[in-house]
Amino acid sequence: MMQLTGFSQFSDTVHYYVNFSGTGNLNRTNTTGSTYLLNNTLQFQVNKKKFSINSLASHVYGKNATVKTNDDFLGILNLDILKGIQKFYYWALTSYEKSFSLKLDNRFQAGAGVGYTFVNIDKANLEVSDGVLFETSDLSIPDAHGQTSYQTLRNSLRVKYRFIIKEMFRFDGINFYQPSFSDGNDYILKLKANFSIKLYKWLNFTTTFNYNRQNITNTENLFLSYGLSMEKFF
Structure with missing residues (x-):
């Protein structure tokens, strides 16, 4: 699971x-x-x-002079319940991922859990959530046990944060630690952080840091990218 970020508190109308x-x-x-990396x-x-x-x-594609380095896709659908009216809330999630750099042909995850919002104001947000995910994966290379296909249950611990300074600078990120219940050496670690400078009311200059590790295959990637982001509330 990667970044899903909102930047305002909402009333009972739809936003x-x-x-x-x-x-x-x-x-x-x-x-x-x-x-290059896109x-x-x-x-x-x-x-x-x-x-x-x-x-x-999201899609990441990278290539150097001789070989392809990244061709990674991630899709997520996430539901949060009661998050806008109390600190303690519930979540459900489903995701699909494939990653050339992590030697992952397919990964499907689905699960649910609970979360707690420590801070949620216009210029700051801090949340911690935890839950259980069912996962089925197909790998490009054998894992530490010689498997190329397996299913497992994972604990999913998430830390999410956002800080806005003077309406111009924004620092936000989301971190995941997902160990398997059946194998302590089988864990997924995802770290993502963004730093943005507002150029216009809907346009930002953004720098993004990503680190991902799939320990069961001893594969990881790390990249730093920069460019533009556009956002709109309506």
Whole structure:
């Protein structure tokens, strides 16, 4: 599960939020050729006072002078219940992921849990949630047990935060730790942080840091990208 972020408190009327970010980096020399990474993310949310529905689709593609380094897709659908009216809330989630860099052909997760909001004001937000996910995965390479396909139950611990300074600077992020109940060496770690500078009321310059690790195959990726993001409430 990756980033699903809202930036306001909502009344009992329906509100919508859409965000598209296109970031990346490029390096070219006359000796090694070109290296590039493209990171595109689209988010859409429907928010009411008692529940919110959040969706996300992201694609990362990278290549250096000789080989492809990234071709990673993530899709998420998330439901939060009672989050807008009390600190203690409930969530349900389903996600699909494939990742060339993590040697993951397919991963499907679905589950539910509870969360607690420590801070939720216009300029600051801090949440912690936990729950159980069912996962089925197909791998490009054998894992530590020689498997290329398996199912497991995972604990999913999430820490999410957002801080806005002087209506111009925003720092937000979301971190996941997902160990398997049946194997302590089988865990997924996802760290994502964004720093944005507002250029216009709907346009931001954004720098994104991502780190992902799939320990069962000893694979990981890390990248830093920068570019523009556009967002709109309506």
